[in-house]
Amino acid sequence: METDRSKDRPWVMRTYSGHSTAQASNALYRLNLSKGQTGLSVAFDLPTQTGYDSDHALARGEVGKVGVPICHIGDMETLFADIPLGQMNTSMTINGTAAWLLALYIAAAERQGVEPQALQGTTQNDIVKEYLSRGTYIFPPEPSLRLISDVITYTVKNVPKWNPVNVCSYHLQEAGATPVQEVAYALCTAIAVLDTVRASGRLDAAEFAAAVGRLSFFVNSGVRFIEEVCKLRAFGQLWDELTRERYGVENPKLRRFRYGVQVNSLGLTEAQPENNIPRIVLEALGVTLSKDARCRAMQLPAWNEALGLPRPWDQQWSLRIQQILAFETDLLEYGDVFEGSKVVEAKTSAIKNAAWAEVERVTALGGVLSALGYIKEQLVASHTERVRNITAGDHVVVGVNTFTETADSPLYSGDSSAILKVDAAAERDQLARLEAFRATRNQAEADAAVSGLRAAVLNDESIMPASIRCALAGVTTGEWTQTLRDIFGEFRAPTGIGGAAAARAVNGEAAQALEELRARVRKSAATLGRPLKVLIGKPGLDGHSNGAEQIAVWCRDAGMEVVYEGIRLSPAQIVTSVRDEGVHLVGLSILSGSHLRLVPEVLTGLRAEGLSDIPVVVGGIIPEDDAEDLRQAGVARVYTPKDFEMLRILSDMVEVAEAAA
Amino acid sequence: MPQPPHSAVSALVDFQRQAIARALNLLEDRRPDRQAQALTLLDALSTQPVSAQVVGLTGPPGVGKSSLISRLIEPQVQAGRRVAIIAVDPSSKVSGGALLGDRGRMQLAAEVYARSYAARDRLGGLSREAFSAVFLLRHCCDVILVETVGVGQSETDIATLADTTVLVVQPFSGDLLQFIKAGVMEIPDILVVNKADNQALAQKALSDTQAALALARRPTPPEPEAWDSPVLAVSAATNLNMDALNQALRAHWRHLQATAKLEKKRAAQHLEWGIGEIRHEVGQRGLAALGGVEGVRAAWNRQPAHWSVVRKLTALLERAQ
Numbered sequence: 015m016e017t018d019r020s021k022d023r024p025w026v027m028r029t030y031s032g033h034s035t036a037q038a039s040n041a042l043y044r045l046n047l048s049k050g051q052t053g054l055s056v057a058f059d060l061p062t063q064t065g066y067d068s069d070h071a072l073a074r075g076e077v078g079k080v081g082v083p084i085c086h087i088g089d090m091e092t093l094f095a096d097i098p099l100g101q102m103n104t105s106m107t108i109n110g111t112a113a114w115l116l117a118l119y120i121a122a123a124e125r126q127g128v129e130p131q132a133l134q135g136t137t138q139n140d141i142v143k144e145y146l147s148r149g150t151y152i153f154p155p156e157p158s159l160r161l162i163s164d165v166i167t168y169t170v171k172n173v174p175k176w177n178p179v180n181v182c183s184y185h186l187q188e189a190g191a192t193p194v195q196e197v198a199y200a201l202c203t204a205i206a207v208l209d210t211v212r213a214s215g216r217l218d219a220a221e222f223a224a225a226v227g228r229l230s231f232f233v234n235s236g237v238r239f240i241e242e243v244c245k246l247r248a249f250g251q252l253w254d255e256l257t258r259e260r261y262g263v264e265n266p267k268l269r270r271f272r273y274g275v276q277v278n279s280l281g282l283t284e285a286q287p288e289n290n291i292p293r294i295v296l297e298a299l300g301v302t303l304s305k306d307a308r309c310r311a312m313q314l315p316a317w318n319e320a321l322g323l324p325r326p327w328d329q330q331w332s333l334r335i336q337q338i339l340a341f342e343t344d345l346l347e348y349g350d351v352f353e354g355s356k357v358v359e360a361k362t363s364a365i366k367n368a369a370w371a372e373v374e375r376v377t378a379l380g381g382v383l384s385a386l387g388y389i390k391e392q393l394v395a396s397h398t399e400r401v402r403n404i405t406a407g408d409h410v411v412v413g414v415n416t417f418t419e420t421a422d423s424p425l426y427s428g429d430s431s432a433i434l435k436v437d438a439a440a441e442r443d444q445l446a447r448l449e450a451f452r453a454t455r456n457q458a459e460a461d462a463a464v465s466g467l468r469a470a471v472l473n474d475e476s477i478m479p480a481s482i483r484c485a486l487a488g489v490t491t492g493e494w495t496q497t498l499r500d501i502f503g504e505f506r507a508p509t510g511i512g513g514a515a516a517a518r519a520v521n522g523e524a525a526q527a528l529e530e531l532r533a534r535v536r537k538s539a540a541t542l543g544r545p546l547k548v549l550i551g552k553p554g555l556d557g558h559s560n561g562a563e564q565i566a567v568w569c570r571d572a573g574m575e576v577v578y579e580g581i582r583l584s585p586a587q588i589v590t591s592v593r594d595e596g597v598h599l600v601g602l603s604i605l606s607g608s609h610l611r612l613v614p615e616v617l618t619g620l621r622a623e624g625l626s627d628i629p630v631v632v633g634g635i636i637p638e639d640d641a642e643d644l645r646q647a648g649v650a651r652v653y654t655p656k657d658f659e660m661l662r663i664l665s666d667m668v669e670v671a672e673a674a675a
Numbered sequence: 676m677p678q679p680p681h682s683a684v685s686a687l688v689d690f691q692r693q694a695i696a697r698a699l700n701l702l703e704d705r706r707p708d709r710q711a712q713a714l715t716l717l718d719a720l721s722t723q724p725v726s727a728q729v730v731g732l733t734g735p736p737g738v739g740k741s742s743l744i745s746r747l748i749e750p751q752v753q754a755g756r757r758v759a760i761i762a763v764d765p766s767s768k769v770s771g772g773a774l775l776g777d778r779g780r781m782q783l784a785a786e787v788y789a790r791s792y793a794a795r796d797r798l799g800g801l802s803r804e805a806f807s808a809v810f811l812l813r814h815c816c817d818v819i820l821v822e823t824v825g826v827g828q829s830e831t832d833i834a835t836l837a838d839t840t841v842l843v844v845q846p847f848s849g850d851l852l853q854f855i856k857a858g859v860m861e862i863p864d865i866l867v868v869n870k871a872d873n874q875a876l877a878q879k880a881l882s883d884t885q886a887a888l889a890l891a892r893r894p895t896p897p898e899p900e901a902w903d904s905p906v907l908a909v910s911a912a913t914n915l916n917m918d919a920l921n922q923a924l925r926a927h928w929r930h931l932q933a934t935a936k937l938e939k940k941r942a943a944q945h946l947e948w949g950i951g952e953i954r955h956e957v958g959q960r961g962l963a964a965l966g967g968v969e970g971v972r973a974a975w976n977r978q979p980a981h982w983s984v985v986r987k988l989t990a991l992l993e994r995a996q
Contacts, residue, residue, distance in 0.1 A: 511774055532770055543704035544804075545771070545793070570772035575793045579779035586785075591778060593693060594790050596700040623693055 021347050024340040026103055026311035029329045030276060032057035032082035034440035036092035039082040043097060045326065051333055053103035055313050057081030058115070060555035060606055063150040065111045065495025068444045072584070075611025076555050077441040084115065086490045088451050090122040100128040104135035105274065105311065110152035112139035113161050114494045117481035120173065136177040136230060136274070139165055142203040143182040145386055145507040146393060147189035149557010149581045152495065155383040157502040159210045161477060167216040168478035170225045179207055180232040180274065187234035188280045189560050190397025193245040193365055196234065198372035199389055201252060202382040204229060208261060226257050227268030236278045237293050239300030243352060244361040246307035252366055274311035275301045284320040284655040286413035286420050291317050295335055302339055305350040312336055318426065320655045322433030322637045323607065390510030394563050401564055405660050406524035414658055428638060436607070455488030463487035464497055471501050509580050511566050527661050528572070534668055535573040541672050542598055547575040548667065549597040551588040553616060556606035557581045561633060565601060572664050585612060589619035592628060599671040604634040610643060617648050629674045631667060684719050687815050690757045692788045695815055699790060702811060703804050714983045717811065725813045725941065728928045731837030733823040738843045739869040740822050741780035742911035747820060750921060752784045757816035760789040763805050763824050777822060794824050801832040803955060806948055809836055835947040838940060839927045841865045846880035865923050868908040877908035877915060900934045902927065946972055952985040
């Protein structure tokens with residue numbers, strides 16, 4: 015038996031955080047580090063992720079909401095003030111604008127006197143899962159892949175300890191993927207990335223092998239933790255085989271499956287939120303228990319994430335879970351405890367075989383980018399299945415659809431004091447800083463840097479050196495992105511909701527309930543004069559479309575005619591659609607916390623078009639105080655994660671539409 | 676019958692989109708009082724000139740009809756023309772519901788009026804409501820683009836509704852031959868091979884399609900004033916040859932006007948719409964009782980206000996019973 019002698023090193027412990035301003039986030043990072051956190055995980059706000067400066071019209075109400083706004087090198091320097099970048103390990107959840115934020119990081123390090131060679135960390139930089147699930151893509155697939163390839167070829171040569179891409183299976187699980195789909199589609203993404211790098215011709219064989227070795231993964235872990243252990247073992251084995259066979263990497267170290275993890279947020283509940291703590295612990299166990307498939311870095315959500323933004327204390331509790339696992343338990347003292355287990359081996363090989371079959375199916379469709387529509391449909395169908403199972407009670411969620419009785423909670427009484435509210439002054443501060451920064455920069459230098467960037471893009475040169483020059487010259491996030499938008503154009507990803515038609519029919523009591531609902535929808539046509547037509551809209555920059563897609567699919571299955579246009583619509587576009595389409599009801603889905611800004615804008619627009627009689631319902635992570643404000647403003651209903659019974663929501667929507675007729 | 680306030684009609688012919696949306700809501704409404712209102716409005720509207728060219732786009736799913744429409748409207752809007760779009764999606768046979776997603780696949784300028792319809796229980800690629808909507812919109816704008824369901828099995832409706840029918844296919848798919856051989860449709864007015872993303876691909880696709888067309892074309896006696904359907908290879912994605920498609924649409928429009936085919940076509944469209952409405956209201960036997968298609972045609976010719984004809988005919992039938 016192995017002893018202390020070979021005790022495994024603990025994983026890097028982080029908390030995904032950032033909000034309000036660079037200054038406020040810097041204070042939070044230093045606090046977290048003082049509590050024993052060993053790395054940083056930067057959350058950027060949606061304007062930064064989608065390439066807009068804080069003062070852009072589309073950024074209104076989104077600045078500092080789901081992360082920190084970074085418009086220029088000044089913001090980046092503030093974010094890491096008094097944090098020596100040469101010794102830090104920083105993970106950045108950034109995709110569409112990953113090349114730019116990395117350029118800003120390298121430039122900020124240079125100002126700290128730190129060489130790029132010393133920098134350690136990760137840019138998420140996985141555009142495929144943005145198309146499929148997370149929604150912060152900007153450019154079409156081909157130029158996006160080129161940007162990713164540029165980052166890889168640059169870092170392999172100049173920032174060798176950097177993980178340029180974190181291929182994400184995480185968001186696939188959040189979008190409904192089964193373990194098999196998670197493994198398969200993440201591998202397909204890695205193949206697309208590595209094929210592009212190889213075809214770029216910028217790396218020699220040794221450098222390419224090093225690039226393969228730097229590719230890391232960002233994985234999700236659900237509460238079925240035995241299956242998750244097997245999933246990760248399957249992942250590792252397939253990666254080893256793929257990198258050897260497809261890419262000829264001989265050095266086993268460079269074929270190792272390296273991954274970070276954020277455990278499952280999809281399964282966290284708003285009802286009895288304290289139950290999320292045991293869920294998080296078990297999910298963390300799944301990715302740490304097996305030495306051969308142990309994560310390299312971990313971040314845990316907070317117990318009250320389904321209610322709103324967690325407070326520092328909530329985040330501390332999650333960090334303590336990691337520390338207890340690593341330092342109190344004997345987890346790190348043994349070799350792989352599953353080696354030789356028949357159960358685990360059988361399950362691992364089942365996942366492995368099924369995942370590889372799916373990889374081959376996608377390959378036959380021309381690879382992950384050609385198969386986006388197919389994959390998205392598979393994910394929406396899986397998610398629909400999951401929601402059906404929860405509604406039918408086949409999938410037990412304690413405190414939600416089973417064992418719902420509860421005593422009063424001393425931790426959470428339903429008011430908003432148990433979550434963090436972003437100070438509205440933060441957006442004003444950020445805008446003032448941006449204006450001051452632009453006024454003091456050398457405009458000629460900034461213009462020249464932008465010209466250089468344009469030339470690099472057009473001449474098919476690497477984007478990185480020109481981007482670093484832009485960062486140092488004071489170019490802003492919006493300017494960098496606009497330069498590329500003008501050349502590459504923008505993209506709209508498939509919604510995948512057509513494919514969910516294939517989802518299996520419900521049975522038992524739920525089937526009966528669905529039939530009753532359909533009858534009700536049919537009957538409403540008499541009151542309404544024509545079949546019930548609804549519009550499901552996602553205003554703002556938030557790209558988390560899973561909820562909106564599910565509502566759209568279920569409305570269709572209930573017999574409604576559903577207009578769904580995908581993500582990132584302006585309130586004005588939504589108002590136009592409501593008017594032109596002649597819908598009876600509008601459903602808005604917002605998860606970015608910008609509901610108090612975006613929903614009233616839609617309501618005002620509807621009034622201006624003489625459409626104030628059309629009821630609006632809103633779904634999202636909306637604290638009760640805000641929900642009350644929205645109802646006061648004229649919203650007919652507010653649905654939150656605690657309204658998990660889809661059929662009940664739909665039946666309620668029919669009632670709202672009929673009442674307004 | 677009381678005349679509707681003139682302002683309602685003038686708002687429609689002025690392309691005021693709020694008024695258009697209201698009128699289309701009314702047109703769909705099955706409540707008797709609303710139906711009466713709708714007929715009154717429509718009769719008044721039918722005294723106004725028809726201003727729009729109706730362009731129908733049909734073709735199998737996934738061929739890029741929505742992207743083509745996005746590209747087609749760009750120059751139209753820039754030229755200040757008033758554009759309306761009608762898109763039809765299939766309805767679920769099980770639930771009766773429908774996902775109307777075409778709007779999300781189009782880049783719509785703020786000036787455009789676009790509305791989606793569920794096919795409901797109608798086969799043929801359109802819906803009854805979409806049909807009526809186009810008849811209303813023809814008085815309100817300069818061009819109407821109609822996108823059919825695109826199930827590829829019975830896309831017969833569009834030819835009876837559109838002034839110009841465009842069939843869209845993918846390169847090397849063999850769709851074209853299937854479509855025409857199966858009698859799904861006559862030779863369309865314009866044939867488009869989309870997704871010809873570069874010139875080389877476009878050239879190959881073009882010759883492939885022309886060969887298919889030569890096979891499919893039945894030998895017909897030469898017609899005076901015949902329209903020779905052009906075949907175009909384009910790419911909505913890369914904006915290749917889209918000018919040529921726009922020119923072809925204009926050329927066909929001029930051809931219709933110059934040859935008086937337009938009037939003939941419109942008369943046929945009216946009749947087809949009326950027959951469809953009568954079938955919907957009173958069924959095949961009711962239609963027979965009215966003297967069949969010929970009887971309706973005769974009644975039609977006597978009545979200048981087309982919209983209420985259906986109602987008058989069916990009322991006649993009810994009295995006769």
